[in-house]
Amino acid sequence: MLLQSIYALAAVTAFCVLLEVPKKQVMPAGIAGSICWAVYLFIWNITASAVFSSFLSACVVSVYSRIMARFRRAPVTVFFIPGILPIVPGVAMYRTVYYLMTDNDLLAREHLLEALLIAGAIAFAVFLTDSVGTLLEGTYSARNRGPEQI
Numbered sequence: 001m002l003l004q005s006i007y008a009l010a011a012v013t014a015f016c017v018l019l020e021v022p023k024k025q026v027m028p029a030g031i032a033g034s035i036c037w038a039v040y041l042f043i044w045n046i047t048a049s050a051v052f053s054s055f056l057s058a059c060v061v062s063v064y065s066r067i068m069a070r071f072r073r074a075p076v077t078v079f080f081i082p083g084i085l086p087i088v089p090g091v092a093m094y095r096t097v098y099y100l101m102t103d104n105d106l107l108a109r110e111h112l113l114e115a116l117l118i119a120g121a122i123a124f125a126v127f128l129t130d131s132v133g134t135l136l137e138g139t140y141s142a143r144n145r146g147p148e149q150i
Helices: 002-019 025-049 050-072 077-087 090-101 105-144
Strands: none
Touching: 002 025, 002 077, 002 090, 025 050, 025 077, 050 105, 077 105, 090 105
């Protein structure tokens, strides 16, 4: 698992360089991908569910991205997009097209459903963590305002 996380770090860092992410943000964005893959593997080893593993790893990366964006004064997407790269369901989409081309509709449907569920899990994780984060930030800022500002 550690070796795969290091490979994910290298791959995501190379992807960041390819996409011309600002140099001072490349390593934290690569770490996001490594964290994402480590969480995915850890949860997958427990549950054997690609959808649930993708959901939890996307939640962790979303929280990490919000924190890094705050500390490094950069947009959240600089960390989030490279961070979820290891769990994007590209293989499932490839297999969907492959099985469609080989006239195996049953396997094509199975992989299409898997790809859609993983993509939906990632989207829901982003929505959930962003909503919770916004609510918590609003609660925190309301507590720190004086009575005359409320």
